[in-house]
Amino acid sequence: MPQHPIPVVSGVAWFDDSGSPVNAHAGCIVREGDRFFLFGEYKTDDRNAFAGFSCYSSPDLATWTFEGLALPPQPDGLLGPDRIGERPAVMRCPSTGRYVMFLHADDLGYTDPHIAFAVADDLRGPYVLGGPVTFAGEPLRRWDVGSFQDDDGTGYLLVHEGDVYRLAEDYTSAAEKVAAGVAPGGESPGMIRAGGRYHLLFSNKTSWERNDNYVLSAPSPAGPWEPSGLLAPAGTRTHDSQCGFVFVDAGPEAPPMYLGDRWSFPRQASAATSVWQPLHLDDAGVPRLGPFLPAWLPTSGEAVDLLADAAVLPAAADLTAGRSHVTAPFAIDAGDRVALMGTVGPDSGYARVTLESSAADGDGDRLTAIVDFYSGVAADGIRFLTGPLAAGRYRLRVEATGERPTWSTKDGTPYGATDCRVRTSAVRVLPAT
Template sequence: MILNGVPWFDDRGEVVNAHGACLVDHEGRYYLFGEHKTDDVNRFDGVGCWSSTDLEHWRFERVVLPVQPDGPLGPDRVGERPKVMRCPATGRFVMYVHSDDLGYTDPLVAVATCDTVAGEYRWHGPLEHQGEPVRRWDIGAFQDDDGAGYLLVHEGDVYLLADDYLTAQEKVAEHLAPGGESPAMWRSDDGYHLLVSHKTSWECNDNEVLTAPTVRGPWRHAGLLAPAGTLTHNSQCSFVARVRRGDDVVPMYVGDRWSFPHQASAATQVWLPLLTDGGAARLGQYWPAWDPATGEQVRLADDALDVVEAPFRSGAPDDRLEVDVEGARFAVVGTTDGGSGYARVELLDAGHVVTSHLVDFYAKVPDTGLRYVSPVLPAGRWTLRVTPTGEVPTWSQKDGTRFGSTGSRVTVHRVLVLA
């Protein structure tokens, strides 16, 4: 079961800290690569890797590309949107990362390789096109059915990679999406689909879709990915994964729900089935929980062992909600909106804190639903505590435009006992 918009936990009980991600299906396991974010400045902290057989239970593999001693992926640099593909010609796994300085004035597409999917990747240098480094920022990658690899960059440029995936051989399309970033591509029976986000910093927006009969085009705009005004279900596209479902392989949207400044602790994922409507890619209704094996929604409240009404609304750090519950896994249902902030959600055993996680209650588009689902704990009596931190998620673009919340409010409605 995939849970959207809530923290995920790995086999160590740690938050799965993988953003700007991609998913590689290799020898019966899915490998999730993503930015290993920090909770202070937006600096490169390595590329993390987790693996799973069912897209629900995640095993931490390692930080596969650590911070380098110096250079483009050295200390106090930016490293974003890692994308990994296995090169058919060499059998090696090739990773692309957007490298930059902290002011985003020195963009570079960095290349690293590894002989195994989850080993330590070796930094090669910049990706070059016609002997010059590709100096672009938001990147994506796409591997076609014939093994051809493509690098996607902001504004809608597409590069065909050389056979060894280590250089950009040819620019096959350009300026497909002026003002677009975070590109992702997939192929269906109806052709090729390119997803792009608009440039609104860490804020979500209505992502768009382009379609074409071939990667080279001609490309046409095909509308919005999700219903207008949902801001792509409060997420930003990052990747389109190919997911096994029975004997079929189906596309799945992989998106980020950013949480600046606490990206490591509170940023979450939105993964949903991708549909094809009139030849264009679409996301259907937002599902807080769904089963990737069946492609069907899971309604956690209908299956809950107990539902505890727990109305709470406050932004003051000296206020708190405490609910006594019995079971092994619990969920918090609350409301996100433009005036909300962070909360600390804790589970206590006889007064001792056992789990503690930061949860973001801000969203530009209001939503009432799952805000937190705990790890599975030993069955017993617990106290679930929600405490506003008083902190406001807010940030500014380079031109000073302010984004984020207008307040620190936290709104909870009920607690579900799931196990």
């Protein structure tokens, strides 16, 4: 770990070592030695077809290097053209030493579901698709999938609606269904062993919308599973996220880490972000999320006030079709970062945020990002954050695109923003640390 830990900042775009957005959604983290490897869905904005599963590495869970596509689109088969690939979950199989990736494969209409697996000798990949996971000789034709590895190396598959399968010794098939239907209506499962018990995390089914996720607890993966209440404070919609994975190997003093997704349909590649938060055990030993921490140290779970010494620059605006942009000029020293502050809400849409050099510098655009200002729960905070910048004069331009996230579920229930407003409050310059 670095001498001065770097905080995780939730709900904003992250940029890798090349300046590109980190594109790894609904995935997992695996630790190998002193590095962490993040696997996730490599999304595009134009369609929901499988574009690959990405792999990123990091020394600190906050700065990321793109390692490439661990599993690219296939020429045919379960992950071939016009197919969907979701929720990669990677575990090292103790009996073979190989890495096994589990995933949901489907057609674009979600009518041909399979839980599939791929294997690799190197954690980074490339992974070779092995076919469907079978149980009792038949393919597992299910949707949302998660994984859990117990202390003794036993592997489990977690499936929507609350089915739990114990994996065979080589991790390529399911040997036993140890629990069935314990979470009717639940999806995006995750599991943690804590407080002497096992805990399953589930989201409710609201399509791309966020909701109040919940917890089930049991003395073993086989149950009996009992409701243990909400994962996060009621009404927060799990801090505007959907559960997906719990990481427990960040360090000796590190808390378990909740990995959640803040989906943004249809801007899944350019505007969806991650919500990572520390988990704590309540008095009953059940994992919970506390109040939302915008920034925190993964080594300790300690909150970090990024804005404590930040200069405030005026950039208040309510951007609509009639007033489509606001610009804030500023000068910074080497290593400074810039944050855009704003308000999310039910009537808000997408913004295009562009960091430009000033005319005097003459270097043109530095960075452009799409930011989603929609939320079912109104809140103020950081909406965009750069990495460390070179010294110079800059402009931050915020433009309302006129687009808004909107969709409906399979039964026609509408969700999403009612308008495309973008509310900004200020630009903050964070001094180099």
